[in-house]
Amino acid sequence: MELYIHIPFCIRKCVYCDFLSAPADMETIAHYMECMEKQLVREAASFQGKIIDTVFIGGGTPSILKPEQLSRLLAAVQERFTLAAGAEITLEANPGTLTRTKAEALKAGGVNRVSLGLQSANERELRLLGRVHTYRDFLRSYELLREAGIVNINVDLMSALPGQTASSYEKTLLRVLALHPAHISAYSLMIEEGTPFFEQYREDEKLREDGGTPRWLPGEESERAMYELTGVLLAEHGYERYEISNYAKKGFACRHNIGYWTGEAYLGLGLGASSYIEGIRFCNTSELDEYLSGDFAPRDVQKLSKNDRMAEFFYLGLRMSAGVSKADFIAQFGLRAEQVYMQEIPELIGSGLLEDTGARYRLTDYGRDVSNQVLWRFLLG
Amino acid sequence: MTDQSKIRNFCIVAHIDHGKSTLADRIIEKTGLLTSREMQSQVLDNMDLERERGITIKSQAVRIIYQAADGEEYIFNLIDTPGHVDFTYEVSRSLAACDGAILVVDAAQGIEAQTLANVYLALDHDLEVFPVINKIDLPSARPDEVAEEIENVIGIEAMDAPRISAKTGLNIDEVLEAVVEKLPAPGGDADAPLQALIFDSVYDPYKGVIVFCRIKEGTIKPGMTMLMMATGAKAEVVEVGYFGAGQFIPCEELSAGMVGYVTASLKNVKDTRVGDTVTDANRPCEKPLPGYKKVNPMVYCGLYPADSAKYPDLRDALEKLQLNDASLQFEAETSVALGFGFRCGFLGLLHLEIIQERLEREYNLDLVTTAPGVIYKVHKTDGEVVDLTNPSNLPDPSEIDYMEEPVVNAEIMVTSEFIGSIMDLCQERRGVYISMEYIEETRAVLKYELPLNEIIYDFFDALKSRSRGYASFDYELKGYVKSELVKLDILINREQVDALSFIVFAGTAYERGRRMCERLKEEIPRHLFEIPIQAAVGSKIIARETVKAVRKDVLAKCYGGDITRKKKLLEKQKEGKKRMRQVGSVDIPQEAFMSVLKLDEGNR
Numbered sequence: 001m002e003l004y005i006h007i008p009f010c011i012r013k014c015v016y017c018d019f020l021s022a023p024a025d026m027e028t029i030a031h032y033m034e035c036m037e038k039q040l041v042r043e044a045a046s047f048q049g050k051i052i053d054t055v056f057i058g059g060g061t062p063s064i065l066k067p068e069q070l071s072r073l074l075a076a077v078q079e080r081f082t083l084a085a086g087a088e089i090t091l092e093a094n095p096g097t098l099t100r101t102k103a104e105a106l107k108a109g110g111v112n113r114v115s116l117g118l119q120s121a122n123e124r125e126l127r128l129l130g131r132v133h134t135y136r137d138f139l140r141s142y143e144l145l146r147e148a149g150i151v152n153i154n155v156d157l158m159s160a161l162p163g164q165t166a167s168s169y170e171k172t173l174l175r176v177l178a179l180h181p182a183h184i185s186a187y188s189l190m191i192e193e194g195t196p197f198f199e200q201y202r203e204d205e206k207l208r209e210d211g212g213t214p215r216w217l218p219g220e221e222s223e224r225a226m227y228e229l230t231g232v233l234l235a236e237h238g239y240e241r242y243e244i245s246n247y248a249k250k251g252f253a254c255r256h257n258i259g260y261w262t263g264e265a266y267l268g269l270g271l272g273a274s275s276y277i278e279g280i281r282f283c284n285t286s287e288l289d290e291y292l293s294g295d296f297a298p299r300d301v302q303k304l305s306k307n308d309r310m311a312e313f314f315y316l317g318l319r320m321s322a323g324v325s326k327a328d329f330i331a332q333f334g335l336r337a338e339q340v341y342m343q344e345i346p347e348l349i350g351s352g353l354l355e356d357t358g359a360r361y362r363l364t365d366y367g368r369d370v371s372n373q374v375l376w377r378f379l380l381g
Numbered sequence: 382m383t384d385q386s387k388i389r390n391f392c393i394v395a396h397i398d399h400g401k402s403t404l405a406d407r408i409i410e411k412t413g414l415l416t417s418r419e420m421q422s423q424v425l426d427n428m429d430l431e432r433e434r435g436i437t438i439k440s441q442a443v444r445i446i447y448q449a450a451d452g453e454e455y456i457f458n459l460i461d462t463p464g465h466v467d468f469t470y471e472v473s474r475s476l477a478a479c480d481g482a483i484l485v486v487d488a489a490q491g492i493e494a495q496t497l498a499n500v501y502l503a504l505d506h507d508l509e510v511f512p513v514i515n516k517i518d519l520p521s522a523r524p525d526e527v528a529e530e531i532e533n534v535i536g537i538e539a540m541d542a543p544r545i546s547a548k549t550g551l552n553i554d555e556v557l558e559a560v561v562e563k564l565p566a567p568g569g570d571a572d573a574p575l576q577a578l579i580f581d582s583v584y585d586p587y588k589g590v591i592v593f594c595r596i597k598e599g600t601i602k603p604g605m606t607m608l609m610m611a612t613g614a615k616a617e618v619v620e621v622g623y624f625g626a627g628q629f630i631p632c633e634e635l636s637a638g639m640v641g642y643v644t645a646s647l648k649n650v651k652d653t654r655v656g657d658t659v660t661d662a663n664r665p666c667e668k669p670l671p672g673y674k675k676v677n678p679m680v681y682c683g684l685y686p687a688d689s690a691k692y693p694d695l696r697d698a699l700e701k702l703q704l705n706d707a708s709l710q711f712e713a714e715t716s717v718a719l720g721f722g723f724r725c726g727f728l729g730l731l732h733l734e735i736i737q738e739r740l741e742r743e744y745n746l747d748l749v750t751t752a753p754g755v756i757y758k759v760h761k762t763d764g765e766v767v768d769l770t771n772p773s774n775l776p777d778p779s780e781i782d783y784m785e786e787p788v789v790n791a792e793i794m795v796t797s798e799f800i801g802s803i804m805d806l807c808q809e810r811r812g813v814y815i816s817m818e819y820i821e822e823t824r825a826v827l828k829y830e831l832p833l834n835e836i837i838y839d840f841f842d843a844l845k846s847r848s849r850g851y852a853s854f855d856y857e858l859k860g861y862v863k864s865e866l867v868k869l870d871i872l873i874n875r876e877q878v879d880a881l882s883f884i885v886f887a888g889t890a891y892e893r894g895r896r897m898c899e900r901l902k903e904e905i906p907r908h909l910f911e912i913p914i915q916a917a918v919g920s921k922i923i924a925r926e927t928v929k930a931v932r933k934d935v936l937a938k939c940y941g942g943d944i945t946r947k948k949k950l951l952e953k954q955k956e957g958k959k960r961m962r963q964v965g966s967v968d969i970p971q972e973a974f975m976s977v978l979k980l981d982e983g984n985r
Contacts, residue, residue, distance in 0.1 A: 004941055187937040211907060211929040220932040245937050260941045274942040281945055302945065312944070315951065319939060351909065370909060372934040376951040376958075 001047065002259045003055045003081065005036070005073070006270030007062040008288070011097065015130040016158075018192035020272040020286055021060035031292055033069050036270050037076055039284075039296045043267060044080035052081045053264075054088040054256035061117075063093035067105040074109025088113055088255045090154075096133035098141040103148035113254070114145050115154040115185070121172040125161050130196075135175075142179060152252060154183035159226040161189055162201060162216040169226050170233070177237050182252035186230045187245045188223060224369060243320050244368060261316040263309070263332075279304045306333065307380035310340055314361075314378035318371065323355075323362025337361070344377045385638040386566045390458045390595065392475060394503055395485035396493035396853070400515040403547040404485055404556070405443075405459060411553050412445040412457065441581075442593060442640055444623040444630075449561045457560065458624075458640035460580065468728060469502075469857065470676045471581070474656045476502060477672055478580040478595035478640060481509040481564030483556065484537075488514045488522035488544070491530050492820070493794060498855045500535055511563045512539045513556055518546040534820050569637030574666040575599035575607075577635075577643075577659040582650045584704035588620070590647040591629070594659055595640050597670060601659070602634035607645060608662040610669040614652035615662050616645035650707045676708045678726025679787070679858065680733055680753050680837050681770040683714060683880060684740070685722030687747035687960065687971055692721045698744035699723060702736060709736060714771060718880040718964045719749055719974070724771050727753075730837050749962065749971045751880045755833045758785040758861050772882040775868050778919065785861040787833040790815070792855045797823050799848040806847055810835035811886060830859060834884070869894055871901065872915040872922075876965040880974055891923050897976060898926040904973040906957075907931045912967055 009024045009032075024032075055077060065073070070091075077083075090113040091106060106114065118138045120126050126134065145153055155176050159169050176184065191197055191205045204214040213219055218226065231241050239247040243261065246254065259266060268275040272286040275298070282298035285291050304312070310333055317324035329337045338345055345361070348354035353367035353374045367374050395401040442460045449455055462475040476482070482503040486496060503510050512531050514524045524544050531539035543555035581593040601607065605618045622631035623641040635641040647653060655676070658669035686695045699711050710726035727733040733753060740746045757769040760782045769775060791812070795803050800817070807814070807829045815828035831840075836856065844852045867890050871881035881901075885893050894916030901914050905928050916924040939947050961968035 188935075190937050209907075211932075224933055244935060257940060260939075260944070266941055268941065272942070274945070276941070276944075283942070300945065312948075315948070316939070316944065353909070368935065370931050370934045372936065372951060372954060373909060373931065376954045379948075379951055379955050 001050045001052055002256055002264055002266035003052050003077070004256075004266055004268045004273055004275075005040075005055070005057045005062075005077075006268065006273040007057065007059040007065065008032075008271040009064055010059065010061040010094070011064060011132050012130065015128075015196040016189060016192070018195050019060065028288075028292075029065070030069075032271070032288075033065070033073065035292055035294060037073070038294065039269050040076055041080055042296065043269060047081070047267065049082065051084045052087060053084045054259060055083070055090065056256040057089075057091045057111075059092050061094045061097055062091050063097040063102060067099070067101045070102060071105045071109050074106075074111065078110055083110075090115055090254070090256055092117065093141065093145075094133060095138035095141040098144050100144055100148070103144045103150070106145075107148045107150055112150065113152040113154070114150050115156060115183075116141060116145075117156045118176065119156060119158045120161065120164075121175040122164075122168050125164060125168070125172075128162060129158070142181075151182065153181045154185055154254070155179075155181045157184060157186040159186060159188050159230065160218050160223040164218060164226075166222060166225055166229060170229060173230065173233050177233070182249050183254060184234060184239060184247045185245055186234075186247065188227060189217075227369075241321055244371070258320070261319050263313060263316070279309065309333070311379045314341075315375040318354075318361070318363050318375060321362065323357070323360045325360050327359065340380075341378065348374055348377065385568070387453060388456045388458070388567055388638050389481065389560050389564050390460065390479045390567055390638075390640050391481040391483060391508075391560060391564050392460045392462050392479045392503075393483045393485055394462070394496075394499035394510075396487070396490070396496040396499075399485050399487040399490065399493070399496070400547045401485055402461075404483070404513070404515065404545075404553075405461060407547050407550055407553045408457075408459060408557065409443060409445055410550075411557060412447045442624045444625065444640065447557055447561070450558055451561070455561055460640065468732075470674065471655055472499070473502060473506070473672065474578070474580045476506040476508060477656075477670070478578055479506075479508055480567050481511075481560070483560070484510050484512040484531075484535075485515050485547075486512055486527055486531060488517045488524045488527055489519045491523075491527045492534055493853050497535070497794070497820075497826075498792070500537075509564050510537055511559055512537060512542040513559075514539075514542050514544045515547050517544045518549055518551065530821065567638030569596065569598045571600050571636040571638075573598040573637070574664050575601055575605075575659065575661040576666040576670060577601060578670050579609075579653055579655055579657045579659060581655060582653040582707075584650055584701075585644075588629075588644045590645070590650055590653050590704075592643045592645075592647075592653045592659065593624075593640075594635075594643060596635050596637050598637050598666065599661065600634050600636040601643060601661075606662040607643065607659050608665060609653055609657050610660055610665075611657040611673050611675075612652050612654055614647065616647050616652075618643055618645050620644045648704075650704055654707055676728065678708065678710050678728060678756075679833060680727045680729055680755060681724060682727075682733060682753040683716060683719065683722050683751035683771070684711075684725050684737070685716065685719040685749040685751075685880075687749055689720045691746060694744065695723065695740070695746055695748075698740050698746060699725070701744075702739060706736075708732070716751075716773070716880045718878045718962060718969070719751070722749075726770065747971075749880075749974050751974050752883050752976075753837055754883060755787050755837060757787075757866060757884055760784065769884070772868055772884050773879045775884070783863055784866045786864045786866060788830050788859050788862050789833050789836065789856040790859045791829045791831045791836070793827045793829070793844065793852055794820075794854075795825060795827060795848055795852040797825060799852060800825060800827065802847045803827060803844065803852055806840075806843055807831065810840060831856070832862075832864065832886070833858070834886075867918045869897070870917045871897060872913070872917060873901070873905070873969065874910075874912045874965055874967045875915075876967075877917075878964050878969070881976075887918075890918050894918070895924040898924045900976040901973055902926040902928055904970055904976060905967065906970070908967060910966075 008021045009029055010021045012023055089111050091111050092115045094117045119129055121135045191201050204217050208214040208217055208220055234247045238249055241247050242253045266276050271291045272284055274283040280303050282301040285295055285299055349356060352364055355362050355364050393401045393404055445457045447455045447457050460475050460479055462472045484500055514527055517524050528539040528542055543552050545552040576598040577594040577596045579592055579594050583591050585591055601621055603618050603620055606615055607618050608615050620631050621635045621643050622629050629642055656673040660666045686692050703709050708728050711723040714724040715721055759767040759769050761780050762782045793803055810831055812829040812831045817825050817827050819825045844854055865887040866884050867887045869883055869885045869890055870877050898914045898916050907928055909931055911930045912928040914926045915922050936947055961970050
């Protein structure tokens, strides 16, 4: 089982961000941490004996917590849950919020992987995204983590930003590659509803979707060119693209995230956090007031049918470059995938979107570029 | 037996929006058959759709009792008439059931095109007409001028016309007294052989067909065998009665001069055509009443269920609607693109829209409608003449000698400042100028001969937009004329889509083809391959557009908290696909089949 812990606070909300996160005062944060510990204690009690393989503390910006708060949280996790030997424990951090004390507290608390949100090494692009840090801040944070003894570091990057060119993006990639991080996540910008970016670029994006020439966003050809560049350049430097937007040096793929794509059970603690336990998806309240009043009742409870689970097997599993295993499908559902998707699989293979490697199915390069058009075909009923 | 001299059978004629239905409501209210509380607004329009659109679709009638100033009790039969050019024939039969008419004229707007058309229609049926001037409560009311206008333009006395506000109820009594004084009582001999005019019929699941009729001669009562003289249908009369407000009130008999209903064990309104004459099968009258004609559809289109499994449901629904609407015609047809459906005939575009909406609303059907067209006459080289209602059935050009298309006589009333732009419009639509008459200094009636296929789409909208809403329009079928017509085909991904073909005047084929391709490019979503859209006449491609292939459709991230939300997006994508029609390997949205309707101004 996996554990996810949500810290819904940040210094300032970025203009593209649609995560559940907002700035808050110290008192609120302290109160939140108390509540969450209550939930943690309660849930841990009901999952006695379950082995936790991975922990992911995400946000928001978990690194804005004080060193004592970080230590206390990590201690509670270690004390209340049974962690597997060598469990992967990741914390998300933003440049500029890390200090030497915090880095040391993380290391001492068992964190062995940190995900740093850089997004771009270009100052203009950082300002455009509403980031609170500079590239120098990032370098400093990266250094602090290395000095504290954390070697498994991920760097988050974004491409297809408004006004971004292939050459400015390549510069960002090269600067980051020079640091040799273990892992790189490189996302094509998604214009999410409810963000300032949505207001600003929705029409531009629509234009691009319809095949026109957008005014600010890169056109679809240059958007794809940046994506392809990421794959080529990172491969040259020894990183494997193991999922649509994730790249790792050998042995450093994120185990926690792979769990999401392979149907692992996970427990979510904190505001709005999602869980998937025994075939049931649910989440915590997204209202801070409710959460702070100790309301931990599950919301949006959905019991997945066998059809749902078969569909998820494909639509999550095919995100990974390795694709899905035919044997796993049979083991989980007692049926061959070709029996369930009698029409779909041959059609997708026929149109060059899906590939049969013998033991597995995986997306072709074009299939990945248009993966939504492939994935919906696996929905049943 | 009722004293004929105490009966008044009348209708109200008006231009749309001049207050006909409101006045009818006030009259019903004043005569006290209903309390104010029972009054729904606009009692006569009892279909929801009618109320929403503010127009009367089916004729209705109501019998009310009026205590006149002379102390006598009068029976009023108020017959409501449909208010749209599509239903001109039904209007004429309703008028034939009356002896008089109230002409309502808006005190601010004055006489409009429909006012004239309806008055002339009433006068044609020898009805006594008296005017009332409505909406005198409006600040812009000019009742004296309007009265003068009525006298000058129509030539009926109007100086003592009741000046009313149907909205506020002002001076309605004057109208009721005028009905008694100015409109004639009916004639006819109750002992003569039965002769009754059908002015409407509806289907009721319990009573079967209910025939609305005006007894001209003789008497009808239960037990008689009635004969419909045009259709030849016979049936035993089960019940006769008159119209309460919104209900049927049975009585012993209906005699000459009366208006009421008759039920017999008839299952289909096809047997009881509007305009037909009912007589006694055992003692028939010498000849039927004049004026009957079988109404024929003028506009045809294909109706297909969006979900092909719903084909039987669509057939049942059409059958049910036809029970009540003899002018709706349909027959099964098959389209390569759309599967099984029906080619349906309508009186006009409004009729089409009403049926379409009723199917969707009352029968919960999701429909794909193909472009409406008219009936073309195809003269083949072997001398055969084919009525063409579906473009796909056009014979091979080598077999065609020539083709004819229907034309109408159109009357457009317009204020002088817009005459130029309206004439331009008629010109663009291949109109042939007939005449122009000024009915007063600032207003004229333009007469044009126009091809029906040029006006069924959006002519009315274009007319309104080019006259800032002031022009009004009426037409009647004139006949067929020889014309240069071609079939415009649409090829999507190099496959011809039969449901998108339409017949078009050769001179406008290029322009229409080009716009059609542009329109379809907007409607058809991007696929995983490039899709050429082409317009062709015969084997010649006259226009082309391309829908580019999808380059990217991918979610950059999908972690634990995103899974449910992202799955919904995929479900939506799947749903969207379901709502499309697969033609070859291309998914075409249902709306695209109506694209041809959106080619012209106002919609661009």
